[in-house]
Amino acid sequence: MAETPLTTGGEVGYLRIATEEAYAPIEMLDLYRELLDEPDVDPGFASLMGFYLRSDAERPAAVRRKLADLGEERLADMDAAGVDHAILALTAPGTQVFDPARARDVARLANERIAEACRAHPDRFSGLAAVGFEDAPSAVAELERGVKELGLKGLVCNSHIRGHYLDEERFYPILEAAEALDVPIYLHPQTPPRDMIRPMLEAGLDGAIFGFGVETGMHLLRMIVRGVFDRFPGLRVVVGHLGEALPFWLYRLDYMHAAQQRAARYQGNPRLELTVSEYMRRNVWVTTSGMAWVPAIMFCREVLGPDRVMYAMDYPYEYVPDEVRAQDALPLSLPELRRFYETNAIEVFRLDLTGTAEAADG
Numbered sequence: 353m354a355e356t357p358l359t360t361g362g363e364v365g366y367l368r369i370a371t372e373e374a375y376a377p378i379e380m381l382d383l384y385r386e387l388l389d390e391p392d393v394d395p396g397f398a399s400l401m402g403f404y405l406r407s408d409a410e411r412p413a414a415v416r417r418k419l420a421d422l423g424e425e426r427l428a429d430m431d432a433a434g435v436d437h438a439i440l441a442l443t444a445p446g447t448q449v450f451d452p453a454r455a456r457d458v459a460r461l462a463n464e465r466i467a468e469a470c471r472a473h474p475d476r477f478s479g480l481a482a483v484g485f486e487d488a489p490s491a492v493a494e495l496e497r498g499v500k501e502l503g504l505k506g507l508v509c510n511s512h513i514r515g516h517y518l519d520e521e522r523f524y525p526i527l528e529a530a531e532a533l534d535v536p537i538y539l540h541p542q543t544p545p546r547d548m549i550r551p552m553l554e555a556g557l558d559g560a561i562f563g564f565g566v567e568t569g570m571h572l573l574r575m576i577v578r579g580v581f582d583r584f585p586g587l588r589v590v591v592g593h594l595g596e597a598l599p600f601w602l603y604r605l606d607y608m609h610a611a612q613q614r615a616a617r618y619q620g621n622p623r624l625e626l627t628v629s630e631y632m633r634r635n636v637w638v639t640t641s642g643m644a645w646v647p648a649i650m651f652c653r654e655v656l657g658p659d660r661v662m663y664a665m666d667y668p669y670e671y672v673p674d675e676v677r678a679q680d681a682l683p684l685s686l687p688e689l690r691r692f693y694e695t696n697a698i699e700v701f702r703l704d705l706t707g708t709a710e711a712a713d714g
């Protein structure tokens with residue numbers, strides 16, 4: 353079979369929409385550098401941003417340059433990889449290392465910049481809103497501004513909020529706003545919090561290699577078992593890295609969770625209306641960021657359903673055009689490939705790509 357060319361414009365039969373693409377304002381990276389110099393800095397933050405902001409090696413240097421670019425370099429990289437459209441979000445840990453006042457200011461700045469790029473290149477970029485989660489009323493106001501005034505398509509949450517999780521009632525107003533605005537929350541990883549990271553850090557397992565997925569998968573599971581999706585049944589959550597390993601665990605999660613509920617083992621957990629896997633198939637979508645691995649993608653399509661699995665590159669942390677070729681070669685029909693690359697993203701993020709090059713049957 354001939355290789356699909358890495359061209360844009362839909363001539364391959366679909367638009368490639370990359371759904372987990374990172375951006376960082378230069379000003380935020382400068383604030384990160386200041387934070388790295390503070391005593392008792394969060395160990396995960398020190399590990400992650402100490403590396404990306406201070407290493408002289410080629411890859412981290414390229415990542416920090418590309419993170420801050422919303423113009424020529426990013427568009428050229430998208431062109432070279434055949435990516436038509438990127439959904440931009442504030443990179444991890446985003447606002448979620450700052451005190452509430454600074455978090456709010458950084459969120460506003462990031463949202464302005466991302467919205468500006470979307471206005472300049474509406475065919476190439478959409479964006480998600482950042483907020484300062486710890487001040488819930490201001491987070492709700494900024495999410496509403498981001499969606500209604502700036503045209504942003506969702507909310508990014510870079511996993512734990514200084515050791516706290518979205519299932520806590522203090523964050524309910526934000527979840528309620530996302531549900532009411534009909535926008536998804538992209539639950540993106542960051543390094544595990546202080547209470548969780550020590551055994552990972554000493555073995556170099558705290559970052560994208562493993563710790564990210566463990567912590568973020570747990571975050572989503574907390575939201576499920578603590579009843580968030582009974583309280584907010586219309587809430588949509590998107591997770592990267594093929595669901596942060598949860599699809600592989602579904603059988604055991606359902607079995608053990610049902611046993612816990614029958615025995616009323618954990619008094620703090622509510623009785624749920626659905627099984628864990630039913631929430632995964634009702635409220636959760638997964639993307640292939642950093643997981644261009646055919647058997648894992650096909651497995652997720654099988655256990656979650658083909659409407660719930662979509663493409664992401666994870667730029668600029670992962671920029672490998674051959675990964676696009678690998679996913680073009682998934683054993684799927686053209687309509688199914690189009691669903692994977694294009695339609696699912698349009699539906700979940702409510703994208704309006706009219707005016708963009710039409711895909712094959714358009």
Ligand code: CA
Binds near residue numbers: 372374592669
């Ligand atoms: Ca990412």
